Amino acid sequence: MIARHVVRTTPWVTLIAGCLTGTALLAAAAYAAATQHWALNQDAVRLAFLPVIAALAFVPRDPFRPMAQTAPTSAWLTSAGQILLTLPVVAVTCLAQLRLMDYTIARLSRGTTAHAPAIYPLIAQLAGWCALTLAAAACCDRSRYANLTGAVAGPVSFVIFALARYAPRIDRLFDAPPGTAHAVTAAWYIVAATATALLVAALRDRWQRYARKLRLVSRPR
């Protein structure tokens, strides 16, 4: 019953703006790569995915929460529904960007037997990014920065990504090389799972909500 409401209140314009910006950036880079004979690498996809992440940071925001959490239906359903609706859009964007990268690599390596590095660690990393960002946004939505949400959650997420990439010792866990593809993949899926758990905790209804069932009031005579 609330599906229609969830669809209507999902910030589609914001999300699609972010997805299109990132894909357009990558398309421009792919065009430059094709004319100048170099290939896009996974770093280019990571860069192009940042606008998607920025848009995703604006999704877990429920301005009706103060009212919705007094209703019998759980207030988190709306936010959860919005997040679930946005995931296919993000997945399609990711697929499109990987295709673009693949196209430039295929162009450049035509006639050779060179193999591109495996992309499953990259997919795991992007999944981890998405989960981290959603969790950060959900936490922001419960803080005093609730009116800014994505403007704070986005940069916070970027800082976390940068730390995972460049901080000494930490980069061995989350970047291959120096880490191995399998280890990095596992690490990012663990991060995604942890971030998802944090997201679920952040979306839950506030403590004011009664945990016990109310007794039914006596019926009027």
Place this chain on the structure above:
Amino acid sequence: MTADAATRAGDASGPVLTATRRTSQMRIVLGLARAEAPLLFRSVLVLAGMLAGGVLVWNLTRSAEPLWWNTAWQIGEGQAILASTVLIAAQLAAGRARRDGLGELYDSFPVSAATRTAAHLTSLIGAAAVSVLFIGGAAAWVQIRGGVGTPSAGVLVGGVLLVVAAGAAGIALGARLPHPLAGVLAAVVVFALFLESYRFPGAIPWLFPWTISGQFGALYAPLTNYPPGGAHALELAGIAIGIAAIAIALTSDRAPHRLWLAVAGVLSVALVATGVAAQLRPIPTTELNRLFRAEARPSVVQHCTTASDVRYCLYPGFASQLSALEKPVNNVISRLPARPAHALTVAQAMLVSPGDSLLTHGHGRQQLARWNAEANAAPANAPAASTIYLIVGIWPAGAALADARLAVALGAAEWAVNLPPSAIGFASSGASCVPDDQAREAIAIWLAITATHVHTALQLRVGPHGTLGGPTSEVGHKMIFNWTYPGEFQGYISSGPQLTANGYLLAAKMAALPAAKVARVLDSAWPTWLNWRTTDAQLARALGIRAPDITVPAPPKKPRPGVTFVEPTGPIPVTPICAS
């Protein structure tokens, strides 16, 4: 408060306010700017940008000796991060009224939208102050670590202008698009441009808000007007003025403003055009001739000193490295029973490629071919056995200095035991030999360990991650484990032979023995130990210890699940044994 008191208070202020109501727009702008600047200065985003930028600069500069003509640009990279967050913060500030539902109220005020925009632009002084603090802190950090050369004011000012221009862009964006995503997306796009600028050929990267180049640090000194800090600052100033004019134009509907905006637009175009023209201008041939001559014949510009019969040749400005070089070399020499006949030279070498179009754009193919020939003639391409080359721009600072000292000591030790060096220049193949099962290898490593007082053997790892599953080389018909010492892949010095795990393990055992005992054994038959045919076992027997013998296990017949063997597409190179 009673109604009477309220009335009295109101009567007192009414006439005064009416008299001062009509005041200059400038005072209004300054008043608003004074209110906005602290908000920007104390913004969580701006502070986070400063922190992240600082971490980036620290990461870039912590491990390498700072060369100001390179480090100033690296400080600018940190400013690029700060600029991104200032863009977001400025966009949020400019769009605050509409975003917070105060648009209608603001429209009812006598202060116009254009005046408010001007105030936001003036408040960027707060961001500029953050930027100056950033630069001050970074510059102090660099100087403490012994920066070589002097900082370019043009480059450092360019960083401040970058932040101001980004803030202006944020304000222009916020005037039309108050949604926070607009600022975040713009910051990501700007940052992406900065990261990818290097891909463009010629001098085009200079036109981007900021650019990075690995070759700045490889120079022994800045060239005249290269990197073009002043011209880039001009371009950024023009961009900042232009964007500010656009921001006001978007919010102004007064005809007198249009004149000033037109003037600002013309000024902006003039500044940008001047800056772009200066940056796109090819570096004069005389300057590049001087650079590649200094690479091919460094003795022309280097200052050489001799200490303890070792010659040290450094480019001007690098004299501070001398003490860091002398100590490990002297420590190695003091442990030698006898010195080789050929004297040791420790010299800096430059590795600058004429193929970098950012450096040599605008010059013809013939000229490039001449410079290539000069670069290929650099001494690092065919190093003498008695020379250790220190690559400019890679010498470390801080904790990594210990690794560099070990590398220098190892280089001196390899000279002492007649192990051949490898070439590192652009014309070299980079191939090296392996002194497999040669006593002199263990002696060289022992000399380096004891000269640099590296007591803990665990500090020297056999392979990556401290395991014996590390890189291997094929020598003859067998595979052997290599030994990689800390800092080996940093390239502090020209490389020597590929050392082995067995050699290291024997040297580590030697280091655990009394120094006098080892010295006695080495003294007793020094020429024998230097012979490439003398084995580890012979040395170990003479020292009364057991020779290590680690062999590489054969590959499994059946691969583990999830493991794929990739067949090589060509012949596997076989590393030769050092047989001289």
Place this chain on the structure above:
Amino acid sequence: MTVSARTMAATVTVTGLSRSYGTTRALQDVDLGFDRGITGLLGPNGAGKTTLLSVLATVAEPDAGQVSVFGLNPRIKAERVAVRRRLGYLPQELGYHRHFTVAGFLDYMAILKEISDRHLRADEVTRVLTVTGLERLAGKRIRTLSGGMRQRLGIAQALLGSPDLLILDEPTAGLDPEQRLRFRELLSDLPGNPVIVLSTHQADDISAICPRVVVLLHGQVCFTGTPAELATTAAGRVWAASKRDESVYLSWRGGDGLWRNIGDQRPAGAQAVTPTVEDGYLLLSHAAGAR
């Protein structure tokens, strides 16, 4: 309804004012004059009150008609700015800069009202804080304030600069009864006897403080006059009874348990009562709805 005599730089007049939003005509040919003192604007949701107030506040441009504020024509840019210098406005839905402090917000608004002298501004901020009873909250962040306190803050910003024209759109929304009393006192004691136009749903406020009341229905002026005159329009048409009567226009149960009925004919067993401003207004709006 007659237009008040136009007095240069002393009154506010609108003549033939029309404004539409798409196909919805928010105001149709409105003729009104506002003299110094308080004028209340009554009307149901969608009557055009907010539109009228936003036109007077120079934030909305009328589609047709003339507006004159102290002899100034807001259609002319320079005169519009001059109007705004003498204006205090409280919109119906006012947002806030949540991270600002109360004093910081008022200081910012004071600058936007061209009070550029720092000391004068500080004095003015202190004055409006005191007048609205917010002096103890000066350092508090706006996000920590209750709804009523935010409403008082909105009133405070409107009072900055002692404006000659005060436009207040539902200023008592969210105020508790004591605060509403204080608000009425505040309005009554404002220096300079400004022109005050306020819209409200609370007939009590009209009765208590407004010497004049205008009733807007469907974008048109249905009544102008005193509250007593508005009440008089319902004379002889308001009765109290022990039960609801189906034949009347409106009927509701009061706090005393009796049903108040408004209609053309007296219900059986009902007694006539003195009509109030609310009664007059309800009768008017019912009549307009029937048309």
